Amino acid sequence: MDINSLHEHNREAYQKVMQHFNEGHQKACVVHATGTGKSYIINAVSDHFERVLIMTTNMFTIDQVRDTIKAESPERITEPTYMIYQGLLQHMKGSVDYNNQFDLIALDEFHHTGAELWGEAVKWIIEQNPDAKVLGTSATAIRHSDGGRDMVDEMFDGHCVSELSLGTSWARKILMAPVYIMAIEDSEEFYNKFIKKIDESSLLEDKKATYRRMAAELKEQYEMDGKAPDIIRKWLPSDSKRIIVFSKNIEEAKDNVSKVKNWMTKAGFTIHGVYLIHSKMSLDERKAQMNAFQDDEFRGIKLMVAVDILNEGVHVPRVDAVFMLRKTGSPTIHLQQMGRCMGTYKENGRRPVIFDFRNNVVNTRKGNIDNFFTKEKEDYDRVRKEENELSISMEGQSLDFTERENFPSGNNYILDLALMTDHFSEDLSNADWDANYAEAKIFFDEYCHFPSYKENEKLYAWAGQWWRNTYLKNPKMHQRKAEMLTAVGFEYKNFDIKWMSFYEECKVFFDEYGHFPFQNENEKLYEWARNWWTKSYLKNPEKYQEQADMLTSLGFIYQSADELNDIKWMKNYEECKVFFDEYGHFPKYSENKRLYRWARKWWKESFFKNPKKHQDKADMLTAIGFVY
Numbered sequence: 001m002d003i004n005s006l007h008e009h010n011r012e013a014y015q016k017v018m019q020h021f022n023e024g025h026q027k028a029c030v031v032h033a034t035g036t037g038k039s040y041i042i043n044a045v046s047d048h049f050e051r052v053l054i055m056t057t058n059m060f061t062i063d064q065v066r067d068t069i070k071a072e073s074p075e076r077i078t079e080p081t082y083m084i085y086q087g088l089l090q091h092m093k094g095s096v097d098y099n100n101q102f103d104l105i106a107l108d109e110f111h112h113t114g115a116e117l118w119g120e121a122v123k124w125i126i127e128q129n130p131d132a133k134v135l136g137t138s139a140t141a142i143r144h145s146d147g148g149r150d151m152v153d154e155m156f157d158g159h160c161v162s163e164l165s166l167g168t169s170w171a172r173k174i175l176m177a178p179v180y181i182m183a184i185e186d187s188e189e190f191y192n193k194f195i196k197k198i199d200e201s202s203l204l205e206d207k208k209a210t211y212r213r214m215a216a217e218l219k220e221q222y223e224m225d226g227k228a229p230d231i232i233r234k235w236l237p238s239d240s241k242r243i244i245v246f247s248k249n250i251e252e253a254k255d256n257v258s259k260v261k262n263w264m265t266k267a268g269f270t271i272h273g274v275y276l277i278h279s280k281m282s283l284d285e286r287k288a289q290m291n292a293f294q295d296d297e298f299r300g301i302k303l304m305v306a307v308d309i310l311n312e313g314v315h316v317p318r319v320d321a322v323f324m325l326r327k328t329g330s331p332t333i334h335l336q337q338m339g340r341c342m343g344t345y346k347e348n349g350r351r352p353v354i355f356d357f358r359n360n361v362v363n364t365r366k367g368n369i370d371n372f373f374t375k376e377k378e379d380y381d382r383v384r385k386e387e388n389e390l391s392i393s394m395e396g397q398s399l400d401f402t403e404r405e406n407f408p409s410g411n412n413y414i415l416d417l418a419l420m421t422d423h424f425s426e427d428l429s430n431a432d433w434d435a436n437y438a439e440a441k442i443f444f445d446e447y448c449h450f451p452s453y454k455e456n457e458k459l460y461a462w463a464g465q466w467w468r469n470t471y472l473k474n475p476k477m478h479q480r481k482a483e484m485l486t487a488v489g490f491e492y493k494n495f496d497i498k499w500m501s502f503y504e505e506c507k508v509f510f511d512e513y514g515h516f517p518f519q520n521e522n523e524k525l526y527e528w529a530r531n532w533w534t535k536s537y538l539k540n541p542e543k544y545q546e547q548a549d550m551l552t553s554l555g556f557i558y559q560s561a562d563e564l565n566d567i568k569w570m571k572n573y574e575e576c577k578v579f580f581d582e583y584g585h586f587p588k589y590s591e592n593k594r595l596y597r598w599a600r601k602w603w604k605e606s607f608f609k610n611p612k613k614h615q616d617k618a619d620m621l622t623a624i625g626f627v628y
Contacts, residue, residue, distance in 0.1 A: 001047050001073045007344070009174055010037050013162035014044040020161045021133050029110060029136035029156040032164040034339030035175055038137040039068045042106045045135055047073055049104035052080035053125070053132075056108035059084060059283050060309060065108065085112055089121040098128045105129065110136035111151045111332070114143045116523060122155070139339065144331050146524055166335070167379030170406045171387075173345040178338065179353045180410035181235055182361060183228070184417065190359075191219040194421070202431045214420050228357070229266035231413060235353050236267070240320035242293065245305045246337050248326045250278050253305045256325050260303060272300035278307035294318070316340055320352055327358040334360050345406065359414065373408055380407055433481065436462045440488050450489035453550055461507075467492045468500070499547065502528050506554050516555035533558045569617065572598050577624055586625035603628045 003011060013030050020028040032038050042065065046052045056062055062082045069080065081102070083091075091098070105126060107113060113122045113136075126134060134156070141152040141160070152160045169175040184190055198211050245260050247253035257274055264271055275289045286309065293304045294317065310316060319341040328334055341352035384404075440459050443451050453460045463485060471478045506525050509517050519526040529551060537544040559567070576595050579587045589596045599621060607614045 001044050003044060005072070006040055006044060007037060007174070009164055009169075009172065010040050010044070013041050013164075016161040017041070017045050017135060018048065020159065025159060026132075027134045027136075027156045027159050028161045029138070029141070029152055029159060030162045031138055031141050031152065031160055032162065033166045033169045033175065034139040034336050035342045035344075036164060036169055037344075038108070038139075039065045040072070042108065042135065042137060043069050043072050046080060046104060046106065047076065049133070050078050051101060051103045052078075052106065053083065053102045053104070054080045054106045054108065055083050055085060055088060055122070057084060057112055058279075058309070060286055061108065063283070063287070080106075085115075085118040085121065088125060089117055092121045092124045098125055100129060100131070102129045102132045105132050105134045107134065107136040107155075108138075110138045110155060111141055111143055113155050114146055114149050114151050116527065119155075139336065140332050142332075165376065165379045167373075167376030168383050170376070170404075170408075171380040171383035173406055175342045176345050176351055177406045177408050178342055178410075179235060179351050180408045181231060181353065181355045182359070182410070182412040182414055183231060183355065183357050184359050184414050188219070190417070191215055194424075197424070201428050202435055203427060204431075207427060211420070211424055218417055218420060227413075228263045232263055232269075232355070233267040235355075235411070236269075236321055237350065237353075238268075240269075240301060241298075242302050242304070242316075242319045243321045243323060244310060244316065244319055244340050245303055245323040246310070246326040247305055247307050250280065250307055252325070253278065253307050257303070257305055260305075260323060260325075264301060264303070270300035272298045272302050274303045274305065276305050277309050279309060290316070310337075310340055317343065319343070322352070322354050324354065324356045324358050324360055328360055354410075377404075377407070380404060432462075433466065437481075437484060437488075440485070440490070444488035448489070450485075450491070453546060453553070457553060463490050464492065464500075465504075493546070499532065502532075503547075503550060506551070506556075510554040514555075516551075516557070529556050530558065569602065573617075573620060576621070576626070580624035584625075586621075586627070599626050600628065 003014065006014060009032070013032065017028045017030065030038060030041055032041075042054060046054070046069065054062070054065055056065065062084065066080075066082060069076065102125075107122065113119045126132070136151075136156055138151070141150055143149040143151065152158060164174070166175070170177045194215050195212065198208050198215070201208065203211075243260075245253075245256055247256050253276060257276070261271055261274065273292065275293045277286050277289045281289075289304070293302055304310075304316075322337060322341045324337060326337075328337075338354055341354065343352070381404075436459060439456075440450060440463070443456065443459070447455075450463070451459050467482070467485070467490075471482050475482070502525065506516065506529065509522060509525065513521075516529070517525045533548070533551070533556075537548045541548070572595060576586060576599065579592065579595070583591075586599070587595050603618070603621070603626075607618050611618070
């Protein structure tokens with residue numbers, strides 16, 4: 001590959017990776033904003049290695065990486081091995097031998113290696129290739145849905161050699177910043193949910209009546225079936241060619257086809273073609289849809305309605321706009337969907353438009369568009385300031401960097417809705433606070449202390465959450481209430497914020513289902529509770545007793561590794577027993593590979609190492625026909 005053909009930011013990242021490897025380090029990762037061309041970095045680094053494994057999340061992405069390498073490095077003799085993480089997991093379970101097979105292991109979208117099973121598979125293949133260099137690329141290293149885990153630290157021991165945020169990419173004119181339109185596609189859904197909140201609230205009836213009236217007025221005002229065409233007509237350039245419509249599932253995607261076609265027609269646009277892409281399609285079907293979508297010989301608008309497939313890792317050139325009709329609470333997915341229309345600054349030539357019809361800025365807990373881009377603003381201003389200072393030193397003149405010439409702008413069509421919900425939350429908070437305080441005061445007058453978690457779980461949790469989420473964020477505003485709480489014996493216990501975040505998730509699950517989540521219901525929460533109990537509580541019960549009580553009150557029961565292994569063993573044994581009762585012999589390899597392998601592996605790795613401990617289980621297996 002001709003390194004000079006790389007864009008400057010990718011060339012810089014490539015050089016840093018190679019320098020890091022040449023200094024003797026095994027691992028290096030690159031965290032660059034979505035749409036900046038990370039596959040070109042993988043290609044450039046791969047040229048220095050003969051035996052290369054490239055891993056990513058889906059076959060569609062693999063095809064794009066493969067096409068990039070074939071186009072940019074035609075002289076390459078040995079083609080890399082390509083694999084998706086799910087495929088590697090199956091190879092690990094099948095004990096495929098990859099011992100010393102690779103010189104470079106490239107992990108695209110490496111934040112996915114934080115998933116328990118995929119992560120085990122990646123560690124497994126790295127262990128089989130201890131001399132291989134490991135390269136990771138991702139738009140985000142943070143697993144927001146997994147307690148904010150940083151995979152740079154976990155997978156790459158902190159070795160991030162190049163970072164490029166969205167804000168920096170806009171400031172350096174690498175990516176074209178979008179126009180961002182906040183709207184709400186289904187005011188009926190919003191209205192029904194808000195009315196339910198009003199009815200279930202502790203507000204006085206006159207307050208409830210006021211909010212019901214406000215909600216009804218705004219429901220009519222924000223009905224998108226009538227308003228969407230006007231918004232689209234105003235903000236979407238008339239010569240736009242391609243739009244991606246993100247949908248939640250296949251059923252909604254089909255509904256969205258007719259909905260968006262209707263909007264676009266009313267807005268004055270001609271629909272040339274509508275394409276659908278989702279994970280249930282074959283790879284050939286997906287390719288055919290993408291090729292048709294990208295073909296340039298047409299007039300009008302092409303719509304690509306996507307479910308999951310285009311969220312990350314897939315470069316779709318020449319996209320003018322994105323319609324967000326999928327609701328998501330994941331900042332990662334939100335940014336990745338934005339990235340599908342943010343082409344390179346020089347090639348795009350104009351700003352793409354993002355129509356957020358599902359209020360995802362609020363769903364991702366950022367509150368509003370200004371807060372959503374807070375970090376990007378900071379990065380943008382820092383880079384422009386550095387450029388300004390450099391210009392002064394070189395030319396003796398100052399650049400005006402206060403005007404963000406390539407930074408997201410747009411319009412918020414749901415500002416009134418946001419203001420109404422903010423006021424409602426404030427009124428509800430005050431009403432709840434007064435009621436809870438009065439209950440705490442009665443308890444204090446009787447027992448001379450604030451209730452512990454065991455004595456009154458509701459009050460204990462309320463006071464801690466209010467202190468942490470409200471008072472600590474603005475002590476001056478809430479000082480009087482804080483003094484009232486301390487006067488009735490409340491003492492804030494600064495439990496780790498991450499711990500409380502996980503606990504509150506468990507509490508939500510418990511309130512809905514009446515038990516602590518099992519592993520197959522919520523693996524993340526299940527593993528967190530087990531790990532915390534093992535690593536913290538069992539090592540210092542006195543220090544963590546109160547938190548342990550909080551968990552057990554939600555139905556959590558700690559089981560040791562041996563106990564869990566026994567449960568899994570009995571489950572497999574029962575399956576073997578059912579087979580034996582029906583066929584009169586232990587399952588052969590050709591009849592049930594999984595049970596056959598499980599029994600052999602257990603006998604070899606457990607029984608042979610400690611026959612006395614496992615004799616009873618061995619007898620149970622031989623009784624149903626197993627012979628090692």
